[in-house]
Amino acid sequence: MPNNNSRRQDHFVAALEDTPIAPIDKLDESQKARSTWADAWDAMRRRPMFWIASSLILLIIVVVLFPTLFTQVSPTVCHLADSNGSPTGGHPLGFTRQGCDVFSRVIHGAQASVTVGVVTMVLVTLFGGTIGALAGYYGGWLDAIVSRVGDIFFALPLVLGAIVLMQVLPARTAVSVALVLALFAWPQIARIMRGAVLSARNTDYVTASIALGVSKFKVLVRHVIPNSIAPVIVIATVSLGVYIVAEATLSFLGLGLPTNVMSWGNDISQARTSIKTSPQVLLYPSAALSITVLAFLMMGDVVRDALDPESRARR
Amino acid sequence: MLWYTGKRLLQTIPVFFGATFLIYFMVFSLPGDPIAALFGDHPPAPAVIDQIRAEYNLDKPFIVQYFLYVGGLLTGDLGTTFSGRPVIDVMVKAFPITFRLAMLALAFEAIAGILVGLISGLRKGKWFDSSALVVSLLLISVPTFVIGFVFQLVFGIQLGWARTTVSGDAPWGELVLPAIVLATTSFAYIVRLTRASVADNLNADFVRTATAKGLSRRRVVTVHVLRNSLVPVVTFLGVDVGSLMVGAIVTEGIFNINGVGGTLYRAINLGEGPTVVSFVAVMVIIFMLANLLVDLLYAALDPRIRYAK
Numbered sequence: 001m002p003n004n005n006s007r008r009q010d011h012f013v014a015a016l017e018d019t020p021i022a023p024i025d026k027l028d029e030s031q032k033a034r035s036t037w038a039d040a041w042d043a044m045r046r047r048p049m050f051w052i053a054s055s056l057i058l059l060i061i062v063v064v065l066f067p068t069l070f071t072q073v074s075p076t077v078c079h080l081a082d083s084n085g086s087p088t089g090g091h092p093l094g095f096t097r098q099g100c101d102v103f104s105r106v107i108h109g110a111q112a113s114v115t116v117g118v119v120t121m122v123l124v125t126l127f128g129g130t131i132g133a134l135a136g137y138y139g140g141w142l143d144a145i146v147s148r149v150g151d152i153f154f155a156l157p158l159v160l161g162a163i164v165l166m167q168v169l170p171a172r173t174a175v176s177v178a179l180v181l182a183l184f185a186w187p188q189i190a191r192i193m194r195g196a197v198l199s200a201r202n203t204d205y206v207t208a209s210i211a212l213g214v215s216k217f218k219v220l221v222r223h224v225i226p227n228s229i230a231p232v233i234v235i236a237t238v239s240l241g242v243y244i245v246a247e248a249t250l251s252f253l254g255l256g257l258p259t260n261v262m263s264w265g266n267d268i269s270q271a272r273t274s275i276k277t278s279p280q281v282l283l284y285p286s287a288a289l290s291i292t293v294l295a296f297l298m299m300g301d302v303v304r305d306a307l308d309p310e311s312r313a314r315r
Numbered sequence: 316m317l318w319y320t321g322k323r324l325l326q327t328i329p330v331f332f333g334a335t336f337l338i339y340f341m342v343f344s345l346p347g348d349p350i351a352a353l354f355g356d357h358p359p360a361p362a363v364i365d366q367i368r369a370e371y372n373l374d375k376p377f378i379v380q381y382f383l384y385v386g387g388l389l390t391g392d393l394g395t396t397f398s399g400r401p402v403i404d405v406m407v408k409a410f411p412i413t414f415r416l417a418m419l420a421l422a423f424e425a426i427a428g429i430l431v432g433l434i435s436g437l438r439k440g441k442w443f444d445s446s447a448l449v450v451s452l453l454l455i456s457v458p459t460f461v462i463g464f465v466f467q468l469v470f471g472i473q474l475g476w477a478r479t480t481v482s483g484d485a486p487w488g489e490l491v492l493p494a495i496v497l498a499t500t501s502f503a504y505i506v507r508l509t510r511a512s513v514a515d516n517l518n519a520d521f522v523r524t525a526t527a528k529g530l531s532r533r534r535v536v537t538v539h540v541l542r543n544s545l546v547p548v549v550t551f552l553g554v555d556v557g558s559l560m561v562g563a564i565v566t567e568g569i570f571n572i573n574g575v576g577g578t579l580y581r582a583i584n585l586g587e588g589p590t591v592v593s594f595v596a597v598m599v600i601i602f603m604l605a606n607l608l609v610d611l612l613y614a615a616l617d618p619r620i621r622y623a624k
Contacts (some may be wrong), residue, residue: 131497151326152333155603159555163564164585164595165341245458252460253583272464272569279468282570286461294456 033034036230040306044110050302063110075104077261096271096281105267106288112174112263115287117244119178121183123242125236128186132193137201138218147311150187158184159246166255177256181243192235196228203227230307238300240291248289264289319614321552325434327607334599335388339381342592388600390579393593402593405578413567415487417559419494421552424502429548433541439514447510451503459562463569480571493570496561501555508551512544517545546617553609557602 044050063070065272079173087094092103135146153161161184162177170178200206201224209219250256259266264285270284375383387393393402435444454462471479477492516522517540525535526555563576564583571577575594582590 004554148329148333152337155330155334155599155606157338157561157602159561159564160557160595160598161337164338164592165585165592170340209589214536241456248458249460249561252565253568253580268461268464275464275468276472282464286457287463290453290457290461293458297452297456 002039006307013037023189025165032255036307039302040047042303043306047302047305050299053295053298053302056291057246057299060110060114060292061284063107064114067107067111070107071101071104073104075100075108094278096267098270102281102284105262106264106284109262109264109267109285110292112257112261113244113247113265114292116174116178116181116257116263117240119175120181120222120243120247120315121236121240123182123231124185124189124239125179127182129193129229129232132190133197133220133225133271135190136194137224143194146190150191153184153187156184158242159210159249162246162250163253163255172256174257174261177250181246183238185243188239189232189235193228193232196231197224200228234300234304234307237296241296241300244289244296275283316612320611323607323610327603331569331600331603334603335385335596336381336458338592338596339384339601358598371479388593388596391494392423393597402590405590406575406594406597409573409575409578411575412484412572413563416494416497416563416567416572416574417556419487419490420498420501420559420562421555422425423494424505424555425552426500427498427510428502429541429545432506432535433513433544435506435510436513436544437536438518439510443508447506451506454499458498459496459500460485460569462499462514463493463566466492466496467569482575482593493566493572496569497559497566500562501551504551504555509544509546513540516540516543523615525582526582549609549613553613555605556605560598560602 078096078098094102096102096105135143154239158181162180165180165183166172166177171179206219206223208214210224214222247256247263247267248268251263252269254269256265257263259270267285268282268289271285275282391403393406431447435447438444467479470476478489481489493530521543522535522539525539526532532538560576563574563575566572566581567574567577568580575598579591579594579598582594
């Protein structure tokens with residue numbers, strides 16, 4: 001090389017074959033680069049908690065989609081003669097006060113509870129994620145508005161806000177409950193997405209892409225969002241459980257799903273009248289609800305540990 | 316500190332107006348007539364409607380309505396319940412009970428949570444830590460109202476250790492069980508938070524220095540590790556006031572306590588819209604004040620917050 005600088009360097013750097021460091025330091029360039037997601041997958045599948053959580057979630061999905069696989073008994077055909085009856089053949093968990101089959105109601109109740117949770121989570125993630133990403137990436141007036149609006153919504157705890165809105169809403173359906181919950185929950189995801197995008201925006205690869213002439217929007221979609229989506233995925237997983245609890249709490253207060261809709265929250269609320277005589281009627285839907293929430297919490301924990309290299313190193 | 320306090324106070328003002336505006340907007344400008352909703356299936360005479368409209372200032376422009384409402388909130392005029400009692404009277408009577416319940420719950424979750432979290436963090440990976448993690452995960456996933464029913468069933472009905480309903484003036488002894496119910500979810504969060512932060516701080520340089528200069532382990536743990544680990548816990552306690560209030564609605568409803576939450580619970584069940592709205596508005600204001608207080612406390616504890624831009 002004719003460059004003066006590099007010739008001077010030659011004095012100080014030993015020839016590669018003289019140093020024993022070379023084989024240690026050597027990069028195997030033929031090997032494919034591993035993505036964060038591949039690393040995370042390797043970290044996850046070594047943990048038993050991941051397999052417990054994912055099999056529970058799989059089971060819940062199957063119950064929601066095909067309840068008749070688990071029970072042939074109709075949850076709505078009830079005989080008052082069976083009121084608060086103990087378990088008999090074909091009715092493993094006994095009967096409710098109205099004489100309905102508890103097992104069948106627990107199985108069929110999954111649909112409404114999980115649907116509200118999932119719809120809320122999808123709405124919150126799409127809306128909050130988009131708003132947060134745009135606010136963090138473009139900054140300026142959009143960011144100022146989003147941050148201030150977020151502050152206001154933060155002063156309203158999720159269920160408290162939902163209580164007021166559900167109180168005045170004329171029609172209560174699974175969709176309206178999900179919409180109301182999403183309305184009060186989106187600022188949390190927006191804030192997290194905004195923070196992640198802010199730190200991704202100032203990295204070298206973003207500067208490099210912009211310098212190469214890639215449009216600003218394309219950089220956001222191709223580079224910034226994929227590199228800041230991890231914390232959003234973690235929070236979304238955990239919040240799915242939170243939303244299911246929120247729906248159940250609203251139903252328990254009489255402000256959630258209408259009483260003719262079968263859901264765990266409604267069943268728990270109705271079972272409280274006979275808590276002294278037949279507590280099991282209350283306990284089974286409660287257990288189903290708790291196990292569902294637990295599954296998503298565990299999944300969130302595992303995903304967070306896998307996606308956060310720092311906590312992986314610490315463990 | 317004074318400058319920070321002023322700045323933080325100023326920040327609260329737009330949030331206060333924003334949040335109350337949001338509540339007011341939701342209730343009074345949504346499609347559907349709030350007056351008609353008061354009467355159910357039988358619409359009242361037009362004269363009655365006009366009278367109620369005037370009473371609630373609904374005949375004035377929306378923004379004027381809102382400021383009249385905020386003025387009422389600030390001067391303690393919260394309207395009347397359906398039974399004709401002023402909401403503020405009910406509130407004043409109910410508030411001390413809820414305050415005592417919340418203090419008991421906060422004390423329980425803070426003391427027990429920090430203790431369990433500290434032991435867990437110090438013995439990371441041992442059986443105590445693993446079981447504390449599993450138990451806290453379980454407690455977080457069981458909703459407060461389920462815990463309430465289970466406790467009522469086990470301790471109230473089956474074991475007979477406590478009363479299932481709390482009497483009118485709510486003596487301290489009867490509040491213990493509801494307070495534990497109210498505290499369980501937050502207790503679990505505090506355990507996890509303290510554990511993570513203790514485990515982190517154990518590897519910090521200042522802890523190594525303290526150990527290296529010969530301090531006893533007891534002193535290192537209590538003075539250096541624990542004190543530094545409490546910062547995130549204090550922040551959490553402020554946010555937690557919000558979930559305590561929602562929890563209080565459920566817990567006071569289950570144990571039939573005549574506090575703010577219990578009154579709100581009954582108002583919801585009776586469909587007393589205006590009472591519900593006033594109570595929630597007051598709760599939101601308390602939540603904002605609690606957060607303000609915690610932020611100031613936090614700034615007093617940690618000088619970096621005060622001087623940060």
